[in-house]
Amino acid sequence: MTDDVSRNERIKEASDYLRGTLAEGLREETTGAITEDDQQLVKFHGMYLQDDRDLRPERTRKKMEKAFAFMLRVRIPGGVVTTAQWLAIDAVARDYAGNTVRLTTRQTVQLHGIIKSNVKSTIRQIDAALLDSIAACGDVNRNVMCNANPEQSRAHATAYELARAISEHLMPRTPAYREIWLDGERIAGGEQEVEEPIYGKTYLPRKFKTVVAVPPSNDVDVFAHDLGFIAIHDDRGEVAGWNVTVGGGMGMTHGEPDTYPRTADVMGFCATADAVRVAEAVVTVQRDWGDRANRKHARLKYTIEDRGLDAFRAEVEKRAGVKLADARPFRFSSTGDRYGWSQGSDGRAHLTLFVQNGRLRDDAPARQLSALRAIAAMHDGGFRITPNQNLMVANVPTGKQAEIERIAREAQLLAPWSGLRRNAMACVALPTCGLALAESERYLPDLVTGLEEELAAHGLSADDIVIRMTGCPNGCARPYLAEVGLVGKAPGRYNLYLGAAYDGSRLSKLYAEDVGHEAIIAALDPVFAAYAADRQPGERFGDFCIRAGFVAATTNGADFHANVGAKRAA
Ligand code: HEM
Numbered sequence: 001m002t003d004d005v006s007r008n009e010r011i012k013e014a015s016d017y018l019r020g021t022l023a024e025g026l027r028e029e030t031t032g033a034i035t036e037d038d039q040q041l042v043k044f045h046g047m048y049l050q051d052d053r054d055l056r057p058e059r060t061r062k063k064m065e066k067a068f069a070f071m072l073r074v075r076i077p078g079g080v081v082t083t084a085q086w087l088a089i090d091a092v093a094r095d096y097a098g099n100t101v102r103l104t105t106r107q108t109v110q111l112h113g114i115i116k117s118n119v120k121s122t123i124r125q126i127d128a129a130l131l132d133s134i135a136a137c138g139d140v141n142r143n144v145m146c147n148a149n150p151e152q153s154r155a156h157a158t159a160y161e162l163a164r165a166i167s168e169h170l171m172p173r174t175p176a177y178r179e180i181w182l183d184g185e186r187i188a189g190g191e192q193e194v195e196e197p198i199y200g201k202t203y204l205p206r207k208f209k210t211v212v213a214v215p216p217s218n219d220v221d222v223f224a225h226d227l228g229f230i231a232i233h234d235d236r237g238e239v240a241g242w243n244v245t246v247g248g249g250m251g252m253t254h255g256e257p258d259t260y261p262r263t264a265d266v267m268g269f270c271a272t273a274d275a276v277r278v279a280e281a282v283v284t285v286q287r288d289w290g291d292r293a294n295r296k297h298a299r300l301k302y303t304i305e306d307r308g309l310d311a312f313r314a315e316v317e318k319r320a321g322v323k324l325a326d327a328r329p330f331r332f333s334s335t336g337d338r339y340g341w342s343q344g345s346d347g348r349a350h351l352t353l354f355v356q357n358g359r360l361r362d363d364a365p366a367r368q369l370s371a372l373r374a375i376a377a378m379h380d381g382g383f384r385i386t387p388n389q390n391l392m393v394a395n396v397p398t399g400k401q402a403e404i405e406r407i408a409r410e411a412q413l414l415a416p417w418s419g420l421r422r423n424a425m426a427c428v429a430l431p432t433c434g435l436a437l438a439e440s441e442r443y444l445p446d447l448v449t450g451l452e453e454e455l456a457a458h459g460l461s462a463d464d465i466v467i468r469m470t471g472c473p474n475g476c477a478r479p480y481l482a483e484v485g486l487v488g489k490a491p492g493r494y495n496l497y498l499g500a501a502y503d504g505s506r507l508s509k510l511y512a513e514d515v516g517h518e519a520i521i522a523a524l525d526p527v528f529a530a531y532a533a534d535r536q537p538g539e540r541f542g543d544f545c546i547r548a549g550f551v552a553a554t555t556n557g558a559d560f561h562a563n564v565g566a567k568r569a570a
């Protein structure tokens with residue numbers, strides 16, 4: 001490799017298909033960490049090495065090593081787990097991960113605080129439940145999301161089938177995961193015998209995220225992801241094929257305007273039979289065209305900005321051997337979940353629970369993990385993790401609805417009345433995320449409480465308004481697509497963004513910079529007041545912020561940083 005590639009590229013190339021020295025590092029008992037190079041590789045196995053940042057000062061004072069532990073992210077296409085799989089996740093959470101489960105914004109679960117000596121046992125237990133963490137992080141296609149859809153059962157089945165097919169097809173082929181974590185035999189002959197037909201030795205330039213959406217719900221936030229498939233229905237309500245979207249992404253860096261969030265473009269339409277081939281072609285074009293020198297410019301969104309959508313489409317069509325048709329009309333209504341009971345078209349009932357910021361605990365009075373175990377004991381219809389960090393109890397027989405609802409209510413798992421809290425999401429941030437500049441999950445509930453008072457004063461308590469917060473600009477909770485977005489800058493300080501579309505189709509715009517708790521509330525109160533007084537019938541908060549001149553509309557990623565701020569919008 002030449003000099004013009006990033007350090008990560010060298011690590012991948014030298015890793016022998018993601019092995020590195022992970023097996024040896026795991027046996028090294030003098031430290032809870034692994035080497036820096038292995039820290040990059042372990043992401044491809046679904047893990048991050050982290051340390052408890054709350055404990056850092058004390059441990060530094062005592063000259064102790066940081067409190068290292070692993071975060072493990074499970075691969076759960078479409079967020080669908082069987083009841084037995086849920087119980088396996090629950091068991092490892094209790095045994096090794098601090099008795100808590102974190103549902104994520106990309107329909108999977110994260111387990112935090114797993115010390116090095118427990119990682120193999122954890123993976124062995126989830127493997128026994130037919131789950132794994134391969135490619136849950138790293139420069140590969142990550143967990144494939146799928147509309148959680150409780151109502152259109154047939155459309156969900158079709159979309160889920162596609163999500164699974166793409167997930168399987170784009171899985172790394174290296175046996176390193178099995179060898180390292182499950183003591184599988186190294187395949188004789190080594191490197192020559194492993195082939196990554198899709199990825200090659202250096203995998204992708206950067207992470208890659210795929211989703212499948214079924215209008216009218218945009219719960220998966222299709223425009224936030226590298227690759228998306230939007231179901232297009234025919235006259236009989238069957239899926240006629242898919243609009244293909246490319247080039248969405250959230251991450252950016254404060255103070256670096258050539259990094260920006262971007263909403264995906266709709267590239268064309270393909271038949272179901274061609275969808276996996278198209279997905280593979282999008283991945284391989286990005287593999288070959290993506291920037292491997294600068295990781296901050298390596299996502300597909302920049303490749304498309306640099307090369308243009310037409311050139312990208314032409315190359316995808318050539319590689320897939322598929323001519324994409326013109327995109328077909330579709331309409332999204334919202335990005336949120338449908339809480340409470342809903343009846344599928346097959347007559348089965350599903351209960352969407354509210355899990356605040358995806359955090360399930362087992363502390364009194366809301367023993368949530370225990371409650372879900374009780375539900376699992378009386379119900380074998382499985383669970384679905386939603387793209388909004390919530391959990392659906394799926395396929396419930398009529399006779400069991402009342403008891404399941406009673407257990408959920410007692411564990412405080414039913415949705416609250418407040419329209420803001422029902423539509424709130426936060427990333428993990430402190431204390432586990434090494435990149436966090438400010439609190440997120442631990443703070444957003446308090447901010448929402450503060451804002452609820454203002455909203456109540458303006459008669460807006462029940463209005464659905466989407467609010468999302470992250471501890472840094474990487475954007476894990478998709479804050480730039482929230483009607484109210486807050487992005488951490490420093491402890492207790494956030495950038496406030498307004499004006500994103502409720503249906504997930506338009507990014508927000510910076511409204512106030514570097515604001516703390518009181519200033520956020522003070523900045524939003526007059527906007528809420530104006531919304532209550534002047535909105536048009538059915539007008540969403542994000543749209544109103546633009547019409548009323550609080551912020552300018554962002555048309556796409558490249559103008560995200562232009563024309564910012566409260567004054568300039570008018
Ligand atoms: C440059 C960009 C990014 C980096 C370096 C990054 C890194 C991380 C890290 C270190 C964590 C672990 C935090 C913890 O659990 O302690 C995390 C969590 C997560 N990230 Fe990212 N991330 C980036 C962007 C994104 C984006 C754009 C999305 C989604 C669109 C995303 C989705 C997630 C999800 C779902 C989690 C799990 C926790 C949650 O639900 O918030 N990440 N990310």
Ligand code: SF4
Pocket residue numbers: 427428429430433434435436437440470471472473474475476477
């Ligand atoms: S947005 Fe930043 S702080 Fe939050 S989890 Fe992602 S990387 Fe960590």
